[in-house]
Amino acid sequence: GAVVSQHPSWVICKSGTSVKIECRSLDFQATTMFWYRQFPKQSLMLMATSNEGSKATYEQGVEKDKFLINHASLTLSTLTVTSAHPEDSSFYICSARKWGGGLWQETQYFGPGTRLLVL
Amino acid sequence: SQKIEQNSEALNIQEGKTATLTCNYTNYSPAYLQWYRQDPGRGPVFLLLIRENEKEKRKERLKVTFDTTLKQSLFHITASQPADSATYLCAPGANTGNQFYFGTGTSLTVIP
Numbered sequence: 492g493a494v495v496s497q498h499p500s501w502v503i504c505k506s507g508t509s510v511k512i513e514c515r516s517l518d519f520q521a522t523t524m525f526w527y528r529q530f531p532k533q534s535l536m537l538m539a540t541s542n543e544g545s546k547a548t549y550e551q552g553v554e555k556d557k558f559l560i561n562h563a564s565l566t567l568s569t570l571t572v573t574s575a576h577p578e579d580s581s582f583y584i585c586s587a588r589k590w591g592g593g594l595w596q597e598t599q600y601f602g603p604g605t606r607l608l609v610l
Numbered sequence: 611s612q613k614i615e616q617n618s619e620a621l622n623i624q625e626g627k628t629a630t631l632t633c634n635y636t637n638y639s640p641a642y643l644q645w646y647r648q649d650p651g652r653g654p655v656f657l658l659l660i661r662e663n664e665k666e667k668r669k670e671r672l673k674v675t676f677d678t679t680l681k682q683s684l685f686h687i688t689a690s691q692p693a694d695s696a697t698y699l700c701a702p703g704a705n706t707g708n709q710f711y712f713g714t715g716t717s718l719t720v721i722p
Contacts, residue, residue: 534715601653
């Protein structure tokens, strides 16, 4: 199998502070990870593709200075929400795909998600 | 722009019946399509993948069809159970690029 973990699972912070969320692939190497955001009763919205050793690729409309992504190792990507505001409150989920046989394997393995509440 | 729509936001069915969920896509030519299940407050879990050259795929009580002409996939759960209650998401995939976009999701409730 493939396991992806996220930490923390829950975070409450004051407006204006920064919050870091970690995403780890526990039993495989993930050169690429994905960060999604999900509002209540809505689908997952892709925010960015995190690439190990290089800059992340952000989706249109996602502020790269607001959502800093670092993918410094083959098993860890971090998402930092800078100067968080109440409208950043959401469910953040990361995922990773395995690379094998010269191809990206199609299945995505998701972390359990991090719920962020900004007061 | 690419668009992925799922038939309805919420679907309620009686236990034992077959649930049918629809995924329609536009401005897309996916080489395959995946279905995921998401329970409240958790990350999605992979269920099934069907490729463009496959008409139908089955796994236990689950069946997926893929019609590239209609640009549609149908997801069936037969003999539904209350434990099948969850949100189901479709995700068409392309051979180029490695990112995924998800459909709007359908919340299924199986009533005992």
